[in-house]
Amino acid sequence: MTTMNKQWRLKARPVGEPSADTWEYTESELPTITDGQLLIKIAYLSIDPAMRGWLNDAKSYIEPVQVGDVMRAGTVGEVIDSKHEKFAVGDYVCGHNGVQSYAVSDGTGLYKVDPNLAPLSYYLGVLGMPGMTGYFGLLKTGEPKAGETVVVSGAAGAVGGLVGQIAKIKGCRVVGIAGGSEKCQFLIDELGFDATIDYKNEDVKKALKQTCPDGVDVYFDNVGGDILNDVLTQINLRARIVICGAISQYNNTTPIKGPSNYLSLLVNRARMEGIVVFDNIKEYPTAMKDIAGWIQSGDIKVKDHIVEGIETFPDTLMMLFKGKNFGKLVLKVEG
Amino acid sequence: MTTMNKQWRLKARPVGEPSADTWEYTESELPTITDGQLLIKIAYLSIDPAMRGWLNDAKSYIEPVQVGDVMRAGTVGEVIDSKHEKFAVGDYVCGHNGVQSYAVSDGTGLYKVDPNLAPLSYYLGVLGMPGMTGYFGLLKTGEPKAGETVVVSGAAGAVGGLVGQIAKIKGCRVVGIAGGSEKCQFLIDELGFDATIDYKNEDVKKALKQTCPDGVDVYFDNVGGDILNDVLTQINLRARIVICGAISQYNNTTPIKGPSNYLSLLVNRARMEGIVVFDNIKEYPTAMKDIAGWIQSGDIKVKDHIVEGIETFPDTLMMLFKGKNFGKLVLKVEG
Numbered sequence: 001m002t003t004m005n006k007q008w009r010l011k012a013r014p015v016g017e018p019s020a021d022t023w024e025y026t027e028s029e030l031p032t033i034t035d036g037q038l039l040i041k042i043a044y045l046s047i048d049p050a051m052r053g054w055l056n057d058a059k060s061y062i063e064p065v066q067v068g069d070v071m072r073a074g075t076v077g078e079v080i081d082s083k084h085e086k087f088a089v090g091d092y093v094c095g096h097n098g099v100q101s102y103a104v105s106d107g108t109g110l111y112k113v114d115p116n117l118a119p120l121s122y123y124l125g126v127l128g129m130p131g132m133t134g135y136f137g138l139l140k141t142g143e144p145k146a147g148e149t150v151v152v153s154g155a156a157g158a159v160g161g162l163v164g165q166i167a168k169i170k171g172c173r174v175v176g177i178a179g180g181s182e183k184c185q186f187l188i189d190e191l192g193f194d195a196t197i198d199y200k201n202e203d204v205k206k207a208l209k210q211t212c213p214d215g216v217d218v219y220f221d222n223v224g225g226d227i228l229n230d231v232l233t234q235i236n237l238r239a240r241i242v243i244c245g246a247i248s249q250y251n252n253t254t255p256i257k258g259p260s261n262y263l264s265l266l267v268n269r270a271r272m273e274g275i276v277v278f279d280n281i282k283e284y285p286t287a288m289k290d291i292a293g294w295i296q297s298g299d300i301k302v303k304d305h306i307v308e309g310i311e312t313f314p315d316t317l318m319m320l321f322k323g324k325n326f327g328k329l330v331l332k333v334e335g
Numbered sequence: 336m337t338t339m340n341k342q343w344r345l346k347a348r349p350v351g352e353p354s355a356d357t358w359e360y361t362e363s364e365l366p367t368i369t370d371g372q373l374l375i376k377i378a379y380l381s382i383d384p385a386m387r388g389w390l391n392d393a394k395s396y397i398e399p400v401q402v403g404d405v406m407r408a409g410t411v412g413e414v415i416d417s418k419h420e421k422f423a424v425g426d427y428v429c430g431h432n433g434v435q436s437y438a439v440s441d442g443t444g445l446y447k448v449d450p451n452l453a454p455l456s457y458y459l460g461v462l463g464m465p466g467m468t469g470y471f472g473l474l475k476t477g478e479p480k481a482g483e484t485v486v487v488s489g490a491a492g493a494v495g496g497l498v499g500q501i502a503k504i505k506g507c508r509v510v511g512i513a514g515g516s517e518k519c520q521f522l523i524d525e526l527g528f529d530a531t532i533d534y535k536n537e538d539v540k541k542a543l544k545q546t547c548p549d550g551v552d553v554y555f556d557n558v559g560g561d562i563l564n565d566v567l568t569q570i571n572l573r574a575r576i577v578i579c580g581a582i583s584q585y586n587n588t589t590p591i592k593g594p595s596n597y598l599s600l601l602v603n604r605a606r607m608e609g610i611v612v613f614d615n616i617k618e619y620p621t622a623m624k625d626i627a628g629w630i631q632s633g634d635i636k637v638k639d640h641i642v643e644g645i646e647t648f649p650d651t652l653m654m655l656f657k658g659k660n661f662g663k664l665v666l667k668v669e670g
Contacts, residue, residue, distance in 0.1 A: 060602050229593070243601045258564070258593030266578045266609030267395050274601035 003030050006333075007070050007100040008313045013055055016253040017321065022055070023071070023314050031104045039081035040093060040103045045310070046074035046124035047329040048158075049222070049320055052250040061276045070098040071313075076113060076123045077103070077333075087112070094123050099313055101333050118292070121304045125328035126295070127288055130158035133244060133277040134220075135287040138163045139170075140280070141242045141273050142218040146171030149212050151231060154222030155196070156183035156303075158328035159244060162291075163220045164193050165300045172218070175211045177204065177227060179323040186326070190301055200323075205230040218242070224249045225257050232261035239270040251321055303327030309335025338365050341668075342405050342435040343648045348390055351588040352656065357390070358406070358649050366439045374416035375428060375438045380645070380666040381409035381459035383493070384557070384655055387585040396611045405433040406648075411448065411458045412438070412668075422447070429458050434648055436668050453627070456639045460663030461630070462623055465493035468579060468612040469555075470622040473498045474505075475615070476577045476608050477553040481506030484547050486566060489557030490531070491518035491638075493663035494579060497626070498555045499528050500635045507553070510546045512539065512562060514658040521661070525636055535658075540565040553577070559584045560592050567596035574605040586656055638662030644670025 004027045011024035033039050054065045054072055065072050075097040079087050084107050087093065095110040097103035113123045125131060137159075144150050150167040154160040155176025164174045164187065176187040177197045184196035195211035197204055204227055208216070215236035221228050224246025235241070249256045265272060280287070294300035305327040307316045312331070319325045339362045346359035368374050389400050389407055400407050410432040414422050419442050422428065430445040432438035448458045460466060472494075479485050485502040489495040490511025499509045499522065511522040512532045519531035530546035532539055539562055543551070550571035556563050559581025570576070584591045600607060615622070629635035640662040642651045647666070654660045 224598070243598070245601070246598055249598075256595045256598060258595035258597055260591045260593035262593055262597070262607070263559070263578070263581055263584075263591060263609070265607060266580070266611065269609050269611055269614060271606050271608035272597070272600060273606035274598070274604050276601065276604055279604060 005102040017251040035083050038084040038087045040077040041080045042075045042077035045331040049247045073099045121330045126302045134159040134162035136280040137242045137275045144172045148217035149173045150218040151175045152220040153177040208234045229259045232264040241272040243274040306330045308332045340437040352586040370418050373419040373422045375412040376415045377410045377412035382664040384582045408434045456665045461637045469494040469497035471615040472610045483552035484508045485553040486510045487555040488512040543569045564594045567599040576607040578609040641665045643667045
C-alpha cells in the first residue's frame with residue numbers, strides 16, 4: 001500500500017463564509033526529498049481565526065494563500081526523513097507546513113519542540129502562536145497593572161483563555177466574554193476568572209456595568225463588532241484596547257462595522273492598538289519559559305479542543321466562526 | 336447711560352446642529368463685585384469645535400453647560416475692577432469666562448497675559464487652548480520623527496495649522512487636508528506645507544496615495560468620519576493616529592460613523608489615541624515659550640479669523656461646522 005499525502009487546497013477565494021466551493025481535497029504520492037530538505041509527518045494542525053484573513057487577496061501582514069496552493073496552517077509533526085543538517089529523523093518540529101498529512105521543508109521557519117515536556121498539541125496553542133499572541137498582546141500592549149480591570153472577549157478561545165489567566169497572575173480583576181453558560185462556567189470554575197458575560201444570552205453593555213463597577217482599564221479584543229463598541233462605552237481614563245482580532249467581522253460581505261463609540265478614546269485619553277504576534281519572535285523563548293512555568297505551577301490551565309481527521313478540515317474551520325470550539329481548536333491529522 | 340452685560344445663554348439642548356432655538360440673548364446690568372472677586376471686560380471670545388460637545392447632556396471630560404447658563408467660552412479681557420489680591424485693574428487675563436461682554440470671577444482658572452508680547456487674540460489661539468492642543472497632541476501622542484510623513488485634517492483651522500507647522504519644524508513631510516483651493520493654497524504658500532488635499536474637490540483616498548507615496552506615519556485627526564477612514568487605508572507600520580476631534584460628526588442626529596477600516600491598526604500594529612489638552616496644564620509654560628519663540632523666528636505663522644460683535648455668536652459658531660472659518664475663529668465682543 002502506498003502512503004498518500006492528503007491535502008486541502010484553496011480552490012476559490014470565498015466571499016463571506018468559506019463553503020464547500022472554497023476548498024479542494026487532493027491526494028498525491030508521498031514527496032521525496034533532495035539535499036537540504038526534510039520530510040515531516042504532520043500530527044496536528046492549528047485551526048485559527050487568522051486563517052480567514054489569509055484567504056483574502058488583500059495587503060496584510062502576511063501574503064495571502066494563492067488559489068491552488070495547499071492551505072497555510074501552523075503544524076507540529078515528526079521528521080521521518082532528512083537530508084538537512086539541522087534536523088534528524090525522530091525530531092519533532094513546529095512550523096507553518098500547511099493543511100496536509102506530510103510536508104517537505106527546507107527548514108525555513110521550523111523549530112524543534114520536545115514531546116516529553118508538553119503534549120504535542122500545546123505547541124500549537126498555549127506554547128505556540130496563540131500563546132505568544134496572548135502573552136505579548138496583553139503584557140506589552142495592554143500593560144495591565146495590579147488592581148486594574150481587564151476584559152477579554154473570545155475568552156474561552158485559545159488566546160482569550162490565556163490572556164485572562166495571565167491577567168489574574170498579574171493581580172488584575174478579570175472579566176471574560178464568551179458564548180454560552182458552559183463556557184462561562186468553565187472560565188470561573190477552571191480558569192479562575194472573576195466574572196463572565198455570556199454574549200449570547202446577556203445584554204453586554206448592561207453586563208459590563210455590573211461586572212466592571214470600576215470601569216475597564218484593559219480590553220483585549222478578539223471579536224470586534226458590537227462587543228468592541230459596547231466596551232468602548234465603559235473604559236476608564238487612559239484605558240488600553242488591544243486589537244488582536246475581529247472574528248465577528250471576518251466573514252462579512254458588507255463593510256466591516258467600525259466602532260462608532262471610538263470618540264470614547266478622546267474623552268478618556270485612551271488608546272487602541274493593533275498587534276501581530278510575529279513582531280515578538282525574538283522574545284518567544286522568554287514567553288514560552290514563563291508560560292511553561294505557569295502551567296507547571298498550576299497557575300495556567302490548558303484546554304485544547306481536538307478534532308480528529310484531516311478530512312474534516314472545512315467543517316472544523318467553521319466551528320471557529322460559529323463559536324463551537326471550546327478551548328484551542330486543533331485538528332489531529334489521523335482520525 | 337448704563338453699561339449692560341450682553342450674554343448668550345443655552346436655552347435648549349440642540350439635537351443635531353445648533354439653531355436659533357438653542358440660544359437666548361439676554362442683557363443684564365453690569366454686576367458688582369464683592370471681596371475676593373474681580374470684574375473683567377471681555378475683549379475676545381474663542382469659538383471652538385469643542386463647544387458643540389459641551390451642549391450635550393453626556394458624561395465627558397468636562398461638565399456640560401446647563402440650560403439657562405451663560406455659554407462656556409475661552410476668553411481674554413481686561414480687569415476693570417478688582418477686590419482680588421492677585422489681580423489689579425489694567426491686568427489682562429485669560430480664562431473660561433463665557434459668551435458675555437463682562438464677567439465676574441473669583442480668579443479660578445484665570446491667568447495673566449501680556450498684551451505687548453502678542454496680539455490679545457493669540458492668547459485664545461496659538462498661545463491658548465488650540466495651541467496647547469496641537470503642541471502636546473502632536474509631540475507627545477503623535478511622536479513625529481524627522482523624515483516621517485505627517486497628515487493633518489482641519490489643516491487651515493486653529494489646531495491643524497499649528498500641528499503642520501510644528502511637524503515641519505521637526506523635519507517631517509507634511510500634508511494638510513482642508514476644504515477649498517484658497518485654504519490649500521494658503522497652507523502651501525504661507526504655512527510651508529509640502530502638499531495638500533482639498534477634501535471638497537478631491538477623492539481623499541486617491542489624493543493620499545499621491546501626496547503620501549511613502550505612506551502615513553502620523554495622522555492628526557480633527558474631523559473624523561470618512562476622512563479618518565480613508566487615512567486608515569494608507570498608514571504605515573507602527574503609525575500613530577491622534578484623535579483630537581471629529582468635527583464632521585458633532586452635529587450628527589444619527590450614530591457617529593465609526594472607522595470601518597480600524598483593522599488597519601492590527602495589520603500595521605498601529606495605534607489610535609485620544610487627547611484632551613487639559614491633561615498637560617503643568618507643561619503649558621514650556622509649550623508657550625516654544626511657540627512664542629517659533630513665532631518670533633518666523634517658523635510659525637499665525638492666522639486668526641476675527642468676527643466682530645457678540646450679537647453674531649450663534650452664526651459665528653456655525654461657521655466652524657460649515658468650514659467657513661479660515662484660521663483660528665475668534666469673536667471680538669465689540670462690533
